[in-house]
Amino acid sequence: MSKTLTFALMDPPFENARSTTAMRLIDLAVKRGLNVNVFAYEGAVYLPFAKQAQHPNAVHGRSLEEENHPLPRAWIAAIMKEAAAKGTKVDWVNCGLCVDERGAGEAIEGVRRGSPADFWKFAEGSDNTLVIGTK
Amino acid sequence: MKVLNIVEAAYRGTLEEQDDPIIWICSAMKGANADIDVLLRGNAVNYAIKAQDASGLSFGGQEQTQPPKIADDLVRLKGKGVKIYVVDDALRERGIEPSELIDGLDFVPRSKLARLFGGYDQVWHW
Numbered sequence: 001m002s003k004t005l006t007f008a009l010m011d012p013p014f015e016n017a018r019s020t021t022a023m024r025l026i027d028l029a030v031k032r033g034l035n036v037n038v039f040a041y042e043g044a045v046y047l048p049f050a051k052q053a054q055h056p057n058a059v060h061g062r063s064l065e066e067e068n069h070p071l072p073r074a075w076i077a078a079i080m081k082e083a084a085a086k087g088t089k090v091d092w093v094n095c096g097l098c099v100d101e102r103g104a105g106e107a108i109e110g111v112r113r114g115s116p117a118d119f120w121k122f123a124e125g126s127d128n129t130l131v132i133g134t135k
Numbered sequence: 136m137k138v139l140n141i142v143e144a145a146y147r148g149t150l151e152e153q154d155d156p157i158i159w160i161c162s163a164m165k166g167a168n169a170d171i172d173v174l175l176r177g178n179a180v181n182y183a184i185k186a187q188d189a190s191g192l193s194f195g196g197q198e199q200t201q202p203p204k205i206a207d208d209l210v211r212l213k214g215k216g217v218k219i220y221v222v223d224d225a226l227r228e229r230g231i232e233p234s235e236l237i238d239g240l241d242f243v244p245r246s247k248l249a250r251l252f253g254g255y256d257q258v259w260h261w
Contacts, residue, residue: 010156010261041156115167120164120168120169133157
């Protein structure tokens, strides 16, 4: 039976390297065949926000296509697809109140709304839990 | 499963949230029967001071009517059976006297933190 890890994330996208580090860890866990639970708390509910959009970058001298700006929502979708292909699961829960206060209700497919009770349930059912808080 | 939640980053969004998000999530998890305690260290030891007053915020005549009352939130959390540990070295470094703090805290020296952590299944450093 696959092991399960739970991650609690707090940082919003495009602010610091912790979000990218979290994605690296989640991706690696999935690549190794682990199930992953994610509880996105506070600004992290914007990580799977469906309206994230790429843009051109005049400073880089690149068009929208050339710039191919990374989007956390696309990373998450790719990790979920990778997990499905491997027969594991990424269960991503956005804190509902955090979503409401930010107007971040439009998340990508596969993300569900929840509460701290879901986080505790995740942790209880996991082999380990890593909290990556905002500093 | 018994979990110790470490709060170190203090006053992070507390005026907007009208609470501390980690104290809040601990309270919510306790309501879901979580077996948890809280450790205040670094600047977060200030959360235990009784005389905090964050009232009076107003922008363009729009007043905040429910300012954060974090010491009261800690008292409520303790009332639910959650132990509130405070690193006493951090209090001394900041010139905070025990008489300034809410009742019922458990003080722990920095040198004994590892032993404290050993009593928990998991330690979550928020």
